Amino acid sequence: MDKREDPDAGKVRLSGPGELDDPWQDALASGWAGWEAAGEPAPPVPHARGTAQDGPGEPAVSAADIYLEVQRSPAFQEVRRRYRRFVVPACIAFFTWYVAYVVVATTAPELMARPVAGSVNVALLAGLGQFLSTFLLTWAYARHARLRRDRAALELRWDTQELTRGVER
């Protein structure tokens, strides 16, 4: 990785568009390769220190300040917002769906036992629905994270590590 020798360590690193600059990206190892293959990466988010006030050789005061600064940067706020905007509704949805399923199954078994087709009844469809929704949400989350978060998070990671490098601890 060239940037380790980069003299302008404090500045923002440019990276090419397209794939993630992730050394661990391993096509063979990526699960559900077929699922993950499709889709375009999300538009990039601004960098953590868009203005890069600190020039090279002028280290920030302390690591604590750097983390606070990164936390307040628009780039980080955007990554966090994207994460929460997926995870919060998804958690509420699956948790409500699961609790409703368990409560109805235990309190209203006659409703669940209503036949639908042949021997298949509401209960069986609801149970399979739980499996299906779990698989779907897993796929949606993995896709969302890969397309909308990974790239920005990785850039923030390198930026933050560049900033904290050499700072007194």
Next chain:
Amino acid sequence: MSEDHQTLALVLFSAFVAVTLAITTWASRKRHGTAEEFYAGGRLFTPMENGFAIAGDYMSAASFLGIAGLIALYGYDGLLYSVGFLVAWLVVLFLVAELVRNCGRFTLADVVAARMRERPVRIAAGTSSVTVSVLYLVAQMVGAGSLVALLLGGTSGAAQSWTVVGVGALMVVYVSLGGMRATTWIQIVKAVLLMGGAIALTVLVLVRFHGDFNQLLSTAAERSGHGEKFLGPGLKYGGSWTARLDFISLGLALVLGTAGLPHILSRFYTVPTARAARRSVVWSIGLIGTFYLMTVVLGFGAAAIVGSAEVRRSNPAGNTAVSLLSLDLGGGADSTGGTILFAIVAAVAFATILAVVAGITLASSASVAHDLYASLRGRGKPVASGRPVGAGRPVEPERTVESVEEPGQSVEPESVEPDQFVGPGQSVEPEQSVEPVERQVKPRSEVAVARVAAVGIGAVAIGLGLLARDLNVAFLVGLAFAVAASANLPVLLYSLFWRGFTTRGAVWSVYGGLVPALVLVGLSPVVSGSPAAIFPGVDFQVFPLRNPGLVSIPLGFLAGWIGTVTSGESADEARHAETEVRSLTGAGAV
């Protein structure tokens, strides 16, 4: 069961033991004795490998034999049970896996301690982790003993006891010699065997019914003796309102507990990045979901082919349903096919228990050595207070204990373990540019403690396994999940997501979940006041539910909140910023 069954099953099982011991030898030859290597296998597993290992860790014999048996006896209610085990993984995937991988090093306590005062938090989280592990471990050990009795017909107490001792000894060997690397490979081998066995049986069941799932269901309902009711909920968890509430409680514990199981959390540290941790979970959700779908077919298949009455006659809890099914599918009790299939099922079940037990032992030895031992040794001095916020690296005050206890140790270069891997952009910096006054515990010595801890935990598990041999310990797995959900999950979520969370809140939320969960079980019909209780003679039962989750999980969250709002100190904003930035970006992750 004839001699043939037993002989073949024992041969297969010996083969598995031989293979796993070979893996252990191989893994221990390559080890360097570092903490990274022992707890996290060098962090170099691929997502697919780790996904199989997670599935291997999670799918216990209780899942394979127990859930299929429940379905064979009670129909739909068994399926209801398995849904909770699967849905739980969404909590892990969304809220825990990546963030924990980014923030921690080896254990749950690492994540919490990163922004709190180190010692009290580590002791609390370490205690609850060990509690969860021991509960789970004893359930597995007792299960191993009764499995031998069930599958091999050895009803004598001696066979059961020797199995418990043998399983315990093997798991100690795996863990203390091979560490995480050997344990992971054992999990992978086991997961492949288990999936293979389940797929083979499922295909045979479906072939028997010419692929007609509808006919499988109607035959199962017919032969169960319950008719249509067999396909709907209520046969096991219906009845009184207490029973229904009890199941809701169990369901909550299952779905929230998985994300707090120490042996599952420690698996995320075996991969290099958070992305890899996410992909491992995606793999494991695929595997676990497929597996539980197959247990549905196997359970209904056992009811349809063997018949519920026959299953119940063989074992009232239904644990032999799959082995009876395999005998029939192979062509009957006296056929070669039946013998082979039966032996395979028995061997897979053994392999399952061994692997799960090894995984839990490793996780609890990590909690003992990395959290409890390191914190308790540092007694007398607030180890981590006043430490500046770490830069780009998880804080490691577990090494900063006083030098008095081991005068031979000094801050010498070899105590700085070089990282197994340094990511690009991650500079290789010595980890110990810290206060010169404090000396360091060598990581090597911590690993030595962990090995000894594994032996100790093995001994405890064997002892408790022998004591509890004749007790009904089926509730222990549910209890382990309930404790994990009440004591571990609240503190983990609060630390990751709540800006104002304080040390006091962290400590309170752990004990505020742990203590009620254990006390409520002590006062429940599981322990006293009912014919099936551990102490049937006495009656101090107050709490009606067998699983405490419904009450203790909210209590854990509540205690954390109360502890935080009443604590004098306010949260350290900078350390919260560090945790948040690191958890979402991976900056400074090891």
